[in-house]
Amino acid sequence: MRTLRLAPLLLRGRIRAGRGLIDLMSVAAFTLSGWLLLVVAAGVNAFYHRQLVPPQPFVAALGAGAADGVSQLAFWTILAVCAGVLLIVPVLTLGAAAARMGALGRDRRLAGLRLLGASGSQVVALSAIETMLAALIGAVLGTLGYLVTLPLWQGVTFQATPLGVGEMLLPAPIIAGVAGLLVVLAAISSLSGLARLRISPLGVARRQPRRALKVWRFLALPAAVVVWLVVAPMLQIARELALSATIIAVAMGIFMGVINLIGPWLLQLFGVILTRFGRPSVLLAGRRLLAEPRAAWRSVSGLAFVGFTGGALVSLPDFAATDPDPLVGILAADLRTGTYLTLAIAFLVAAASTLLNQASAVLDRRSELRQLANVGVPVRLHDRTRLVEVVTPAALSALGSGGLAVFFFALVPKVGSQQLGVLPFAAALLAGIALVWAAGEACRPLVRTAVTGVGPRID
Amino acid sequence: MNHNAGRTLSAHSISKSFGDVHALDGVSIDIPAGQSVSIMGPSGSGKSTLLHCLAGILRPDAGDVTLGDEPVSLSSDAARSRIRLERMGFVFQDGQLLPELPAIENVALPLLLLGRPRAEAFGRAADWLARLGLGGLEQRRPGQLSGGQEHRVAIARALVGNPAVVMADEPTGALDQATGAEVMRVLTAATRDAGASLVVVTHDTTVAAWCERHVQIVDGRLFADHTVAAVA
Structure with a gap:
């Protein structure tokens, strides 16, 4: 609770100290991650729905072979899932990079807090809270970007049918879930980044360099x-x-x-x-x-x-x-x-x-x-x-x-x-x-x- | 052979202001080749500003700085960088070594930047590390060395290019007294052996005692300047 009360105070200090550029870039990266995660999820969701309700232009284009074509629609879903899985790793990595960047420059301040008597877990929690806040702002902005750009998908055609706004619009719980995933990932990345640092009251030292692969x-x-x-x-x-x-x-x-x-x-x-x-x-x-x-x-x-x-x-x-x-x-x-x-x-x-x-x-x-x-x-x-x-x-x-x-x-x-x-x-x-x-x-x-x-x- | 030796570093009536603050006010000083000089003064007196002007890091608002017959303060930023790289060496309090590079590469870096062949640069770097008692530690990175060892690597880097002048800004500020004394002993001896001048900015009289000449700066002006026998 005390940690939660400290967080906004320190955040204001950070903004006043001119660390705004770092935070801005961090939020921008979270925004891009959030937007892309939603787009990937929406794409997979659209193909899944088309599998359940085959699009009319697709059926019309196949003519006599429509029944066979509809039975193959699951294959498009599999491909969409494959593309999604392959894309999700770099997109999540971008989110992790944003979290690490957000943690930048906190070293000295965290050591200062330890000197004042804050516990190790308190300073780690403070850092995670700040990163999660940036991720949350990024997730909200990314969601807005996703919603605003929905009409653009009508220019993309799959299965002889342009992607509709309604098809690319994810249900609200899924949008919330994706935003939540981004925030949780940010917290994990922030904590794993701090695990490489030894924050003592006398300063922050990097642990032993990584071992060679x-x-x-x-x-x-x-x-x-x-x-x-x-x-x-x-x-x-x-x-x-x-x-x-x-x-x-x-x-x-x-x-x-x-x-x-x-x-x-x-x-x-x-x-x-x-x-x-x-x-x-x-x-x-x-x-x-x-x-x-x-x-x-x-x-x-x-x-x-x-x-x-x-x-x-x-x-x-x-x-x-x-x-x-x-x-x-x-x-x-x-x-x-x-x-x-x-x-x-x-x-x-x-x-x-x-x-x-x-x-x-x-x-x-x-x-x-x-x-x-x-x-x-x-x-x-x-x-x-x-x-x-x-x-x-x-x-x-x-x-x-x-x-x-x-x-x-x-x-x-x-x-x-x-x-x-x-x-x-x-x-x-x-x-x-x-x-x-x-x-x-x-x-x-x-x-x-x-x-x-x-x-x-x-x- | 030190082709830079024999050059006098001179400042003629230099002044420097930062906004309303007059950091230097008409300071003149000549530092003959091979001389060691300490620049002392209270906090905010302008001693680091003087060092930065002498090194060409800052350009004075008035007056000029020369090294031999080479203008330091009137040159372009790129030319001043080149003068620092070719004619000067630096030892700072911290943040002076590249953390990714092992000791030998940190020392060889100035020579590589000057376009010297890799074998020559690494050979001379190894020689300097050995001379400063760091033989066998060539492949250690800064984080794997003690504070005193890191400073000795920095001294080797400062001297590897045979500079005319070595500039040291609070060189022992981050060290304990014994290690600080050891660093000063190595720094003054190595600089003297290389035939280079040494300019040390410090607030510590025990550090200044290693130099043969002492300059006091107060409120941006030269307050005292006297020569005594150095510690060693």
Whole structure:
């Protein structure tokens, strides 16, 4: 109770002390997370309802084959759930990054409170309350954004039917549940972030640095290859479109898991390689990758999804080209639309995560940046370091996972033309990497403010 | 060989204000090559502002600063950064080392920034760490070193580029007395051996005693300036 009474007092102090920018960015990230969570949930919900009540344009487009088409509607729901599951991880990660950013700059104040006699659990609770408040504001704003943008979905067509406002509108309890999920996640992230700090009355110290990631992670890849060598020939046997596609969807899920397992380890390995260079920006970027390979991976894991999905679609045949069935034509078109939609969301999340992580890092290192400027380190070193630090994981994850997908799906027997051409795929990857780069560059003014904004003490 | 040696750091009638506060008011000082100088004064007297002006971190409102025949205060921000990187070394109270880099890379960083080959930069960094008693700790990160060891790494970083001047702002402020004395012993000896001048801003007379010349700043003006025998 005492903690609850303290929270608003400290929050006001924080705003007065000019920590507003950090909180604003944190709330903005929660808003984006909340909005995207609701959109993903609404998409899955819309497909589920269409499964129960088939849309009329879909039935009309299929003509005599309508009964067969309606029986396959569950497959769209499965695909929507797959896309949702793959998207929800990066979206929730963005929320977690927002929570960590919100916790920024509290270290010294928390230590001050401990000095005054506050218990360890009280200061942890205070931090969690502040983060949950930011998440709640973000969830409310995200909900408003979701409601306001509902009419835009009418421009997107699935199953030969534009998405209606009513279809994309979630029931109020689900909206409340999603908002609640965001708030709970924020609290958990805040607490786990504080678990790395030892808050004593004499200051805040970081616990031991994270241990290096072990090589066993890489063993997941050959294991996946062995599994795939067994599964891939089954696709030839499974003539049933839905069964083939389901196997592919499940396989993609497994591969995404594998990529998530080996991605941070690969970034760590790449960090080691970068530290062998004599160029200071490359050396520094390599050290930062080595220090936090998981965090670097988290901000670009969405791009790995982009790369893998794109790579898979480059390799997979265009079902519609060989099958005159209108149902197959509708499914092929929907696969493309769904892919572009999920790619767009993944891009957005990767860019937002990068912006948030980089901004966090700059604000966290303000004193260090200032000291480096004092000793004559040119500010462009930070720009170059950021370029390597941001683009390397993005390119590695997008191109690496894309290459992996092409390699794996090369085993699937091909019929006719491809679902997605190489050029659109390459363009998608480059667009994603460019967006992440642009997000990193957006921190350029922040670095300059950090270097020049803190005046020397008049002494 | 120290190609920077032999340069005198001079300030000519420099003044600096922050709003209504006159931090420096017409201060002139010459610091010959190889000399160690302490700048003392009460809180708010302008001693750190003087150090920042001498280092080119701040540009004085009036007057100028030169290092040898090189103008420090009249140069552009980028040029002043370059002068600091090539001709000066710095030791601060805290926040001076990059936490991600092991000791050897922290020390080699100024040389790498100057475009020196990696092997040369790392070789010289290892030499300096060994000279300052940190042999075997090259791969330790700042968090894995004691306060005194971190300061010695900072001293190695300040001297690795053979600077003309080493600037130290409250270099022992975060250390206990014994460690502070050890850091000052290493700092003054290493600077003298390298042929560089040393400018130390401090409020601690025991720290100032390590220097051969003492300058007092009061209300932004040079109040006293005398030379005595240093501790060692």
